[in-house]
Amino acid sequence: MKQPQENVPLSFAGIIGQDKAKKLLHRAVEQDRLAHALLFKGPMGVGKKTLAKTFAAALNGQRPQGHEPCGQCPSCRKFRSGSHPDFIIIEPEGAAIKINQVRELKKTLAFPPFEAKIRVALLCDIHTMRREAANSLLKTLEEPPSQTMLILTADEAGGILPTILSRCQTVPFFPLPQAEVAKILAQEAGIELESAATLAAMAEGSLGRARLILAKDLLGLRQQIVDHLLRLEPNTPTAIQALGELAESAAKLKEDLGELLELLTTWLHDLLLFGHGAAGSIINLDLIPTFPAACRRWSSGQLSEKLRLMDTARKQLARNCNPTAVCEVLFFGLL
Ligand SMILES: [Zn+2]
Structure with missing residues (x-):
């Protein structure tokens, strides 16, 4: 998902939270012991890329204000508009960063930076990277070319290869x-x-x-799915057709399908909580009116089984199984 650039601040103060990460980076700069490879590790969407860009701008600004980039000099302006030639962003092509992308990066890094004091290459979602691509990055991580820093981002949940982990200084990010x-x-x-x-x-x-x-109006689609699951009769032609159509809509979300599955997972958790009288921890507050009917329809054993199906679906999607087929099987199982 691309963030709208106009919302992205170019100052540490403008980035909410992440005090620990900010402090760690600032202290490393003050004490002149900045690592050549950093791993920004934490949940998606909490400011890892924004902080990386601000940090790169601060390292290269001509009139820094304390730790903050000045925001006015030519370098800062290029960072702000996303046109700095020495800030290289590598994002996954499809499911993960591919070995060809790493090879291209290495070619670029073989030349000196165009104008930056410190060139920064930002490699996103490194936890999805396959072993082959990761291995081709190891040498560069260990010994980046001069005037070059690598910043990697990864989800906390992701399985980052130990060979990558051991070569980076980890900077933790939090919700x-x-x-x-x-x-x-x-x-x-x-x-x-x-x-x-x-x-x-x-x-x-x-x-x-x-x-x-x-x-992506994921709440709308979640609502439709929940409505159907609550009222369709299993194994009827109507159910087969309706769930098939919902599976197609869901599959159209492509890389954002995982987020829909997360929402459905919190809904199932909520039903279990509701069934056990723990309504205070419920997240899907807007669906509460439908909870009594849902808890009459499914026992907690059945709900636990449905949570297992969610997990299976996630694993199948990670293995590149056909998303429509995965959703169809899942939705029939949820009914
Ligand atoms: Zn500046």
Whole structure:
């Protein structure tokens, strides 16, 4: 998912949360012991890329204000507009960064930077990288060319290869305070603070995920799926057709399908909580009116089984199985 550039601040103060990461980077600069390879590790959508860009701008600015980039010099302006020739962003092509992308990067890095004091290559979502591509990066990570820093980003949940981990200094990122996320969402999207707070909870304090849920109207599709699951009779032609159509809609989300599955997973968790009388921890507050009927329809044993099906679907998608087929099997299992 691309973040709208105009919303991206070019100052540490403008980035919410992540005090630990900021402090760690600033201290490393002050003490002149900045590693050549950094791993920004934490949940998606909490500011890893934004912080990387701000840090790169600060390292290269001509009139730094303390730790902050000045925001005015030619270098800062290029960082802001995304046109700095020495800030290289490598994002996954499809599911992961491919070996060809790493080879291209190595070719570029063999030449000196165009104008930067410190050139920064940002490699995103490194946890999805296959062993072959990762191995071709190891030498560069260990000994980057002069005036070059590599910043890698990864989800905390992701399986990062130990050979990559051991060559980077890890900078930890955390979920954002949900109240802060809600405030920003309410402002950006012009929605009620209450809906924004629900959304922030669904996104588990990830501004990026919350924006994605809004932009792709994932709540609308979640609502449709839940409605159908609550009223369709299993093994009827109507059910087969309706769930088939929903599976097609879901598959059209492509790389964002995982986020829809996350939402359905929190819904199932909510039903288990509701069934056990723990309504205080429920996340999908807007669906509460449908919970009594859902808990009459499915026992907690059945709900646990459905959670296992969600997990299976996620694993199948990670292995590049056909998304429509995966969703069809999943939705029939959820019914
Ligand atoms: Zn500047």
